[in-house]
Amino acid sequence: EFCGGCVQICPVGALLNRLPLYEYRPWMLTRTETTCAYCADGCSLRLESRPQTREVIEVTSFWGNETKSIWGQGRNEGDLCAKGYFGYQFVNSPNRLTKPLIRKEGRRDSPLVEASWEEAIERVAEGFGRIKTEHGGSAFGALASARCTNESLYAFQKFVRLVLGSPNIDSSVRYGMVNAARAMTDLTGLPRWLPSYEEITQADLIFVIGTDITQTNPIVGLKVKAAAKRGAKLIAATPLRRRVSTMSHIVNRATRHLAHRPGAERAVAIGLVKAVMEKGSLAKEVASNPAVRRLRDTVSALSPKQIEAAAGVAYEQIEAAAGEWVAAPRAVMIFGESILRSLDGYETIRVLGDLALLTGKLIAEGSGLAPLFEENNELGAYEMGVVPDGLPGLGRTDDESDRDRLSQVWKEPIPSGPGLTMIEMLRAVREGRIKALYLMGENPVGSLPASSAAAEALDAAEFVVCQDLFLTESGRKADVVLPAASFAEQNGTFTNQEGRVQAVRKAIEPIHGTRPDWEILSQIALEMGYPLEYQDGAELSHEIGRLWSACRPGGPGWRGQPKRSEQAGAADRYLNQGLTEGISERYRLDPAENSAASNGRFHLAIGPVLFHSGKMSLQAA
Ligand code: SF4
Known part of the structure; x- marks a missing residue:
């Protein structure tokens, strides 16, 4: 399963990666040290790219005596799995969205057609603004993917809580990670690993x-x-x-x-x-x-x-x-x-x-407990407050002092009380209590089982905005689709399951027509009349660092485990x-007779x- 390593160290060139074969000469490539966007192991890797053509050509790993690397050989000590080595091609996939899509004449039954960024942002701002005026903040639901950077996730929850005024925010951590985060917090006071x-x-x-x-x-x-x-x-x-x-x-x-x-x-x-x-x-x-x-x-x-x-x-x-x-x-x-x-x-x-x-x-x-997470930034999403009962830096929405601490940084009051979870939100949409959904990288129609009736919920919503790399099952049901940049096209951070906040570095400019998630959020906010402006990911990282020490370079928890004595x-x-x-x-x-796998029934493990x-x-x- 670590076959990419053999290719990389083969001394005679007998083993070659067929994906970029004959595509480049080594001196044509620019090397960028960054963090894998697949699982939460959080491997450091190098994107070998051609910035002029905005192409990622190959992934290599740190190995041998490469002391120049900023992280040594990374938490992976130079190893990568097959996904890390060979799974990078989604960045330059011909299926990437490169233009915003809107419904012709704004009607749900009309087809999605290409539009300019100005038209699309205007359409989103108008749709969100109308629903906020008519129904208030609680008429919004928002779901994000834990594959996004900490900076985009932070900007997303800030946009939802401040600009839309809604407490209804959740993310893919709902698929299981929250169970670990809750239990670990009960046991040790933090959702983080100690070992x-x-x-x-x-x-x-x-x-x-x-x-x-x-x-x-x-x-x-x-x-x-x-x-x-x-x-x-x-x-x-x-x-x-x-x-x-x-x-x-x-x-x-x-x-x-x-x-x-x-x-x-x-x-x-x-x-x-x-x-x-x-x-x-x-x-x-x-x-x-x-x-x-x-x-x-x-x-x-x-x-x-x-x-x-x-x-x-x-x-x-x-x-x-x-x-x-x-x-x-x-x-x-x-x-x-x-x-x-x-x-x-x-x-x-x-x-x-x-x-x-x-x-x-x-x-x-x-010693200690070590829960494993599937997506690369699940701990980051939880710590950025992309859950209905949490705030950035592990604050609680039902805790007045946590809300006060956050509102001192945001200079705005924070909606109180917990919002709805992902499944509760989808039910609320079907029942007409939630009118609009904002999806950032999350694809409930493609990810959730049919019993969640996610497709019916998206059909029932008055207004759906989907921001993603590809036109997903959920995107096909949206009113506006916004093309987002991938991890290779932006700066930021991911937090791995072990709790290390690691740098994500831009290897290429965003594929033509796409934008980083945080930038899109900033533009919608501006169009809606709220100054949520950031110049780059670093400005967001700085703001996050004020709220959560593990994201502050040199702060407690930064690239280290929590102190056990604490x-x-x-x-x-x-x-x-x-x-x-x-x-x-x-x-x-x-x-035993009640267990899922008894009496000739199967237990589905996913x-x-x-x-x-x-x-x-x-x-x-
Ligand atoms: S998928 Fe996980 S294990 Fe594989 S390279 Fe990426 S972070 Fe490492």
Whole structure:
């Protein structure tokens, strides 16, 4: 899966990348160090481009003794997966939108036709202005993609909250990342990882659950495999079986495999908590806490047989895994989309957090929880406040002091109270409570299941604006479509899942006719009479840095993990108050016959694969 690396280092040129073959001479290319736009592993890579023709020709990685690189070899230490090496062609895809599209005569039943930027911006400003005057700010819903830069996401939520006056904003983090963010915040006070990639490679034990990590987050998968090679124990809890086709499959490398029933991750986690409590393997600082006694009573009521039936794993196997977890001085728990995207994802992560807390591995150096995210900037979107209940810098919309802090920077009052989530918004559109939708890189019709009735919602909306690289399923239903620039055509930052805020650098000018998202937002705001003007991404980065220290060069959290000692207070609070909250719901076992995969029914597991993720890779050869 890291075949691009072989091509790059082949000493005799026997292996060549066929994509740019005969397209260039090396001296024709300009090299730009930037960050991958696919998954949240956050790899550093180099775009080899021809700025004169605005073409990205090839992707290469840092390797060897290249000390000139601004980040050394990046968090990926010179490795890239196949998507990183070969998935760049969407930038110069002939299917890119290069002109705004509007409905002829403004009627939804007329075709989308090309228009000038002036006409399109005017049409958007007029449509938004009319709906705001007639129905007020709450008549707007706004959805963004977590693939956009922090700067564009920040500008988007500011536009929605200030210019449209709406609290209804959400993003693709709703597909699962918010479950992790909420649970992690409950447990440690922050939605961020405490362990770093280096601590994964140095761990004595890694527990991987709910992810096919080689497919979804291959570079973190490499860190896990490096630890296993060093001699770390590797427990893989997954319904996936061993494979003969690829040695790198995580189950093949595992020292213990808990082959549970599909969708039964929470049952496995409950079994581990029960085993730890009944073996008396609790950390001494928690053992006598009254909340822990209550938890012991709860798990004691569950029999090993019930756990086996719900999890589909022999209880002795779970006990053995729990023993290994307790014995490891440095243990990291990595979990992914099968948990994050499940209906009980939040509860499952809380149970996994309980396990770490009870065994003294939640805050301890070298240990901790590490949720994996699919899209490159999911943590960034969450921290930029592109969620209905959050504000930039992890503020809360229902917290007056957080709103005051933000309004001092924005010099405007902030709409109070939480807005609607993505699914609630789509329902509100169908019911006529929301009249207009603004989509920035998000494609609900193409991404959500039919049961969400996203297509019907877009049909029912009075006015839909879609801003994207391509004409998506949602764009085809919009009143105005605005062509956006890709990550290769703008400056900004992405925040990877580990919490590193990394630079995105412009390799080429925007493809003719396209504009960066933040610039489009600025122009619409100006047309609507609101001064939301920014000259470049750096001006936005500076404003973000005032609100969120992790985005301020040199500030706390900037290119580093949060200080564990500072999160200890939050973990104590969780132990004393949070541990017993929702305990019966969290530790309720669904009988096996109720599980999705029982009685001849299938359990559908969805997620990215090594060679495909979202609509960008669909546009790469
Ligand atoms: S897709 Fe993920 S693992 Fe692959 S190169 Fe990009 S950031 Fe790295």
